[in-house]
Amino acid sequence: MSDLKFTEEHEWVRVEGDVAVCGISDYAQDQLGDVVYVELPAVGSKVVKLTEIAVVESVKAASDIYAPVSGEVIAVNETLTEQPNVVNADPTGEGWFFQIQLSDPAELDDLMDEDAYRTYVEELS
Amino acid sequence: MPESPYTPSQRTPLYALHLELGGKMVPFAGYDMPVQYSGIIDEHSHTRTSASLFDVSHMGQIRVAGDAVALETLVPGDIQGLAAGRMRYSLFTDASGGILDDLMITRLGEAEFFVVVNAGCKVDDFRHMQSGLAGRAGVTLLPERALLALQGPAAAGVLRRLAPGSGALAFLAAAAMDVAGIPCFVSRSGYTGEDGFEISLAGDQAERLARRLLSEPGVKPAGLGARDSLRLEAGLCLYGHDIDRTTSPIEAGLAWTIAKRRRVAGGFPGAAVILEQLANGPARRRVGIRPEGRVVTREGTAILDSAGVAIGTITSGGFGPTVGGPVAMGYVAADQAKVGTPVRLAVRGTPRPGVVVALPFVATRYYRAT
Incomplete structure (x- = not known):
């Protein structure tokens, strides 16, 4: 059973203690196509839920990535700087974007679980 | 609807x-x-x-x-x-x-x-x-x-x-x-x-x-x-x-x-x-522009000179798979159109460096009878 939670903007979150590991969903990477650049937030920056904190560029377009939860960015995935296509290859694993130290764990309740997200995506297409 | x-x-x-x-x-x-x-x-x-x-x-x-x-x-x-x-x-x-x-x-x-x-x-x-x-x-x-x-x-x-x-x-x-x-x-x-x-x-x-x-x-x-x-x-x-x-x-x-x-x-x-x-x-010319780094510069991006003054606009920009990085074309003031001219590209509010380059980015290989 997957422990991922999702936003309506197609970010995912995996909670490890009081840290949220975040990335974009498989559906999102498929819609974007080949990812060629990822602009990551600065480690140490304070982020507010649903604000733009990163950018993912595919061959086709640039898309904003929103903070799924509020808190402090404590790590970013430097691998994506040199190998942005890892986002396509393994979006919910090696292709994670950043980790946020949660300031309000209750925000997690607003996110969709995997079943709800699957239904949400099916309704989009 | x-x-x-x-x-x-x-x-x-x-x-x-x-x-x-x-x-x-x-x-x-x-x-x-x-x-x-x-x-x-x-x-x-x-x-x-x-x-x-x-x-x-x-x-x-x-x-x-x-x-x-x-x-x-x-x-x-x-x-x-x-x-x-x-x-x-x-x-x-x-x-x-x-x-x-x-x-x-x-x-x-x-x-x-x-x-x-x-x-x-x-x-x-x-x-x-x-x-x-x-x-x-x-x-x-x-x-x-x-x-x-x-x-x-x-x-x-x-x-x-x-x-x-x-x-x-x-x-x-x-x-x-x-x-x-x-x-x-x-x-x-x-x-x-x-x-x-x-x-x-x-x-x-x-x-x-x-x-x-x-x-x-x-x-x-x-x-x-x-x-x-x-x-x-x-x-x-x-x-x-x-x-x-x-x-x-x-x-x-x-x-x-x-x-x-x-x-x-x-x-x-x-x-x-x-x-x-x-x-x-x-007064202006279409030029090739090679943005430095990996940030993709897209159509509509303002082109600035090294002092930050607007000199033109990107008209096509994207990732060039054969080049292995971002490539773009746009119009700049004619006196800034020389190959090698450094420019700034205002992507998401941040001026980022680029340079005017000769076109094409990849040598064309049209058929020539031998």
């Missing part, structure tokens, strides 16, 4: 095949077209190393029954000097020297021409030709024709197996011939910077030929995404982006399409403006 001026998209004769091949369909110039199948980078790289089949049936195909002198009243190219079976890139210009569309003109005979224009412009182009050539030429839109592009270094070998006569075609030459037994009009041309062919044929034969071509070793389908990244690396203009009614052929770096005779004699729309710019230089 809100009311919208929705017009149902048209489909090319290959629509069902695109779906079967897993094409991701997007609206483009009034058509549902495949933007990609396996992925843009994969399709792009395959075109540069093997051969790709593109459906470009959305483009306008027009037959002109009239003489070269008449056609020259609409374009600045040397049409009188065009031999039968040869084709030329040209432009429809307007009275103020802007570009209405770019097009390929093929001479079929003494007073017969075949013209291919952009999908988004074809209705306007057709009317423009009808009114501009009224009483001098018959203009016929050929909506029942499909157009396939087979592009890449393996294209010639593939086509020679299905149409032995295609091997004799020089770059920018064209001839009627059977391909796999299907009557076609084949030209050695394209929009990728590679050797390749464009094949015009009856729409109801298009799927059969497309399947035949795709069954050949080394041939894969490619969509509009790869078509765009390929032409951008090849430094080719996209109408409505790099050229339009607000850009002149001189600003666009397309002075080479204006024949010597016509530079003297004029006689095409906007000749006064265009020839004045040719003599004295335009």
Whole structure:
């Protein structure tokens, strides 16, 4: 059973203690196509839920990535700087974007679980 | 649902095949077209190393029954000097020297021409030709024709197996011939910077030929995404982006399409403006721009000089898979257009460094007879 939670903007979150590991969903990477650049937030920056904190560029377009939860960015995935296509290859694993130290764990309740997200995506297409 | 001026998209004769091949369909110039199948980078790289089949049936195909002198009243190219079976890139210009569309003109005979224009412009182009050539030429839109592009270094070998006569075609030459037994009009041309062919044929034969071509070793389908990244690396203009009614052929770096005779004699729309710019230089020029790093610079991005003063705008920009990084084209003030000029590109509010470079980004490999 997957422990991922999702936003309506197609970010995912995996909670490890009081840290949220975040990335974009498989559906999102498929819609974007080949990812060629990822602009990551600065480690140490304070982020507010649903604000733009990163950018993912595919061959086709640039898309904003929103903070799924509020808190402090404590790590970013430097691998994506040199190998942005890892986002396509393994979006919910090696292709994670950043980790946020949660300031309000209750925000997690607003996110969709995997079943709800699957239904949400099916309704989009 | 809100009311919208929705017009149902048209489909090319290959629509069902695109779906079967897993094409991701997007609206483009009034058509549902495949933007990609396996992925843009994969399709792009395959075109540069093997051969790709593109459906470009959305483009306008027009037959002109009239003489070269008449056609020259609409374009600045040397049409009188065009031999039968040869084709030329040209432009429809307007009275103020802007570009209405770019097009390929093929001479079929003494007073017969075949013209291919952009999908988004074809209705306007057709009317423009009808009114501009009224009483001098018959203009016929050929909506029942499909157009396939087979592009890449393996294209010639593939086509020679299905149409032995295609091997004799020089770059920018064209001839009627059977391909796999299907009557076609084949030209050695394209929009990728590679050797390749464009094949015009009856729409109801298009799927059969497309399947035949795709069954050949080394041939894969490619969509509009790869078509765009390929032409951008090849430094080719996209109408409505790099050229339009607000850009002149001189600003666009397309002075080479204006024949010597016509530079003297004029006689095409906007000749006064265009020839004045040719003599004295335009105020701005289209240039290639290589952004530093990996940040992709897209259309609409402001170009600044090193002091931060705006000097122009990006008109095409994206990731160049063969280059392995971002590439762009845009217009800058003429005194900043020299190769090597450092610029700043205002992407997401941050000025990022780039440099003016020569076009194309990737050396073109059009066919040259040896």
